[in-house]
Amino acid sequence: MIWRTARLVAAKDLRIEWRSRVALAQVLPFAIVTLTLFAFALNPAGGLLRAATPGLYWVTILLILVLAAQRAFVVETADGALDALRLSGLPPAGIFLGKAWALAVQLWLLEAVLAVGVIVLYDPTGKIAGTGPAFSWTVERAVLLVIAGLAATPGLAAVGTLHGALAAGSRARDTLLPLLVLPIVVPALLGGVRTFEAVLALNKRSASEGWPWVGLLLGFSLVAVVVGTLAFGPLIEEDPS
Amino acid sequence: MTSSRTGTGTGATRVLGLATLAMFVALLAFGLFNSPADAVQRDSVRILYLHVPAAEMAYVAFIVAAVSSAAYLWKRTRSRAWDRVANASVELGVVFTGITLATGMMWGRISWGVYWDWADARLVSTLLLFVMFLGYLAVRRLDGNDDQRARRSAVVCLVAILDVPLVHYSVEWFQTTHPVSSLETPGAIDGTFRFLHFWGLVTFLLGYVWLMMHANRIAMLEDKVAGEDLAVAIAERQREGVVPGATHGTAGVAG
């Protein structure tokens, strides 16, 4: 029942997102603008941009997470759809997992596009600045980069979904959500940054140093998904009248 | 002192309040004048007589809030009383955390030469704890009925409490050049420190209990007043004939 609900809710959310193209037409361009601003702010010629690439990448992901989590519950509160979902008798855990899954799928796509973006635009191998370490892409580096994104995203999506539901429908939502979400996802930021540094051989890190951090990302995701699944029920339960 | 006509004080809180005050004055005298400078920390140890108890009381306050939040979320123990305790405790916990951060920075300026050190996991996770519970206080201000607010904030409280160890652990791991905390160096802990630390902790604990009692009484009165205001407003509307069939109460009416 839980898994069936999750599948249905995820399919519904992804269908809505696909039809409205908000992720594609607004969130992604926002991310590109952010990357551009970082490039202006941190002079690329000095090698600073290259050194900051992992941090900038993950901070951008977190900003996207906040936007996407808001978006995920705008569609629910618009016509009282959340009430309908709640009163439908579907298990809250299933609704939560479905919405988190849909959010995770969107994040994965955006992360993939952004990863290509920073690798192409931020000169992470240091060729232009002439400050690069001996660096060349290997299979391990590429796999590590992909796995880190795969491992961190379920946790990010769970935190975003839980707090999106929490702030849904309130007037203060837009300002409240970043305040609630961003401090909580700090472990994912740290793990993601260190892994990306290992991928790019920054700070003399070898690729193999990245794997323990993938473990942290997995642990974070596990905790976030479990806590979110448990907490979602009490959060959206029907108000006693 | 005889009981005054208005105010949330009772005999118990008055004794408690005066004891807190007296102990704080004594702490001032001990901490500033009557205790020698530490062999290692020198005079900066005087700030630790405030800093360490404040940090410990912040933990106490947040743990009380977390237990109360869990008790509220669990249906069998759900009661407005838990929500009142959680809210009051978080408010005090935030103040204690603020004091911890501020006095810690002052101590750091003297001992390390800088106010802040990003390599110290304890500093960074305390800061994030502070921000997370500022988020809690923001959630308390959201619109919605009492039960909704209580459930939302209970979830935020529990998530924050669960996340803090994870944050601490990952920051510690992130900073490979982690300095040994000066509080743990052996020279810092001697008899004077132990005594004044205990004294400070009891002072802050009494102050916490005193504030909690008052805050709880205020919250109970607020519930009562809000319920009565609502009842009066509904009665007025009904007299005007605006709401002819307003028969069922709102969740906001307590008792």
Add this chain to the structure above:
Amino acid sequence: MSAALLAYVPTEDVGMIVAAYTLVGVAGAGLAWRVLRKGRRLTRRVPKEEWPWT
């Protein structure tokens, strides 16, 4: 004040140390003032027989 009480007076960083104690004092006094004022205002609105703690 007796000499014993003033046996040790901080000599280094007095400003910072005094600031720390002042901060705690002001914070405590501020919190106390806030709850007492609120309590006073609310207890005026509710008859004494209905105070939940008596």
